[in-house]
Amino acid sequence: MTTYDGGILTRDATTLDVIDDTKLEGFNRLNPVGDGDHTHSVAADPQLTDTEEPHHGVAAKLADGSMLRTVGTEDERSGAQVVDDSGKEIASSDDCPGVHGEAAAKDEVIALGCEDGILLYKDGKFEKIDAPNSFGRIGNQSGSDESQYILGDCKVDEDAELERRERVSVTDTKTRKLSLVDLGASYSFRSLGRGPDGEGVVLTTDGTLKIIDPATASVTENYPVIDEWEEPVEWQQARPTLFVQGEVAYVSDPAEKTIHIVDLESGEVMAEKSLPHAPNELTGVTV
Numbered sequence: 001m002t003t004y005d006g007g008i009l010t011r012d013a014t015t016l017d018v019i020d021d022t023k024l025e026g027f028n029r030l031n032p033v034g035d036g037d038h039t040h041s042v043a044a045d046p047q048l049t050d051t052e053e054p055h056h057g058v059a060a061k062l063a064d065g066s067m068l069r070t071v072g073t074e075d076e077r078s079g080a081q082v083v084d085d086s087g088k089e090i091a092s093s094d095d096c097p098g099v100h101g102e103a104a105a106k107d108e109v110i111a112l113g114c115e116d117g118i119l120l121y122k123d124g125k126f127e128k129i130d131a132p133n134s135f136g137r138i139g140n141q142s143g144s145d146e147s148q149y150i151l152g153d154c155k156v157d158e159d160a161e162l163e164r165r166e167r168v169s170v171t172d173t174k175t176r177k178l179s180l181v182d183l184g185a186s187y188s189f190r191s192l193g194r195g196p197d198g199e200g201v202v203l204t205t206d207g208t209l210k211i212i213d214p215a216t217a218s219v220t221e222n223y224p225v226i227d228e229w230e231e232p233v234e235w236q237q238a239r240p241t242l243f244v245q246g247e248v249a250y251v252s253d254p255a256e257k258t259i260h261i262v263d264l265e266s267g268e269v270m271a272e273k274s275l276p277h278a279p280n281e282l283t284g285v286t287v
Contacts, residue, residue, distance in 0.1 A: 001284060002252060002259070003028040004238075004277035013245070013284055016259055016273035027236055030283045058102045060110065066090055068110055068121055070099050080112055080119060080126070093119055093126035103143030103150050109173045111150045113138040118150070118171050118178065129171060129178050138169055140189045147198025148174045149214035153189065162233050168192070168202055170217045179217035183210050188231040190281075193244035195264045201249055203242040205229050209249060209262060223267035225260055226253045238280040245284050254278035 002009045008028055010020040050059050050069060057070030057077060068082045071092070077099045081092035101113035109122040117131040118138055131138065133156050141152040152169040164186035171178045185204035193201040199220075200212030207228050211221035229240050238254035248270065249262040257278050261271040 001030055001282070002275070002279035003030055003281040004275075004279055007277070009275065009277065009279070011259070011273075014261075014271075016261065016271055018276070021276070028281070030281045057099065058112075060102065060104075062110075063108055070112065072099065080121070082121060091121070091125050093128070095119065095126075095128045098137065100137075101139040101141050101152070103141035103152070104145070105143045105150055105173045106145060106148045109148070111141055111143065111152075111171065111173065113141055113152060118152070118169075120173055120176075122173065127176065129176050131169075131178065132180065136169075140192060142192040142194050142200070144194040144198040146196070147194070147214060148172060149198065149200075151192055151194060151200040151202075151212070151214065153187075153192065154180060162231065164205075164231065168200070168212070170200065170212065170214045172214075181212055181217050181219065183219065186231065188239050189235070190239065190241040193242050193249065195244060196247050199264075201242065201244055201264065203240060203251060205231065207240075209242070209251070209264075209267070211264070221267060223262060225251050225262055225269060226256070226258075229253075229255065238278050241279070241282040243282045243284055250282060250284065252279040252282050254280065 007024045008022045011018050059069040061067055065085050066082050070080045079094040079096045082090040096114040096119040098115040099112050103111050112119040115137045118129045120127045135158045137155040138152045143150050150171040154167050154169040155163045157163045166183050166186050167180045183204050185206040187204045191203040195201055202210045207226040209223040210219050213220045241252045243250045247264055251260045257275045260269050263270050
C-alpha cells in the first residue's frame, strides 16, 4: 500500500498491479498493525489515552501484559516508564531527553531514541547507552526479532534545520556498544529497514540500497535501484521510501511515479511498475 496526495493505493505485492484506489482527502498515514494481516491508516486527529499528559510519544504492550510508555508533555519529553495492568510502576527512567522513536530487538528488548544516545528496556529495567558525541540524536530506528542489534539514524548537528547525515547507528543490545557506520551518502527517516536475517538495509540518496552487517557495523553490499534524489525539508513531502517484507525490499520513487521490488540476497530488481500517482508512505501485509 502507498499513500498519495488524495488517497491510498492498494497493490499486489508480487505484480505491483493496482488492486484498489481509495480516494481520501488530506495527508494520509500508513502503519502496519503488527499481525502481518492488517494496515492502519490515519486520516483524522487521533485520541490519546494511557498517559498522564498527551505528548508525541509511544506506548507498547509487552508479553507479560505490562505497558511501556514514554513520559513527557506537549513541550518536552524526558524518558519512559513501564507499568503493570493496574497502572503500578515497574521501572522508569528520565535519562532520555527528547525521547523519540522506538524499535524491538531479540528477546523483547525495547530501544528508545534520545538526543544523547539510546535508552534500552531489558530484563525488567532501563539501561542508557550514550552517543559518541555530547549531542547524538537517535530517533528513527528499525529492529528485528532475529537480531540483538538495533539500526538507527544519528544526528550530530543540533542547530541544523535538516541534517543530511551520512552515518547510521548500530547498537548491540547485549554488549551495550553503539557504533556508527559511514554510508557515503545521506538518507531520510523513511530509509531504514531490516532483512530476513537481521541485516540492516538503508536506502541512500545515491539511489542504492546499502546492506549492513550489524555484527561488524559495516556495509557489505551496494544495490543500485533508482536515480539520485534529495531529501525534502518538509517531512510530509514525498521522497523515495523503503519497506522490507521478508526477503524482498520495496522501493518507491515519487519523482518517476514508480515502485520497485528488490531481491535482498542478490540485489536484482525483480519488478518495476509505474503508478498513477506519486507515492508517499509505503507499507504492506503478508496475506
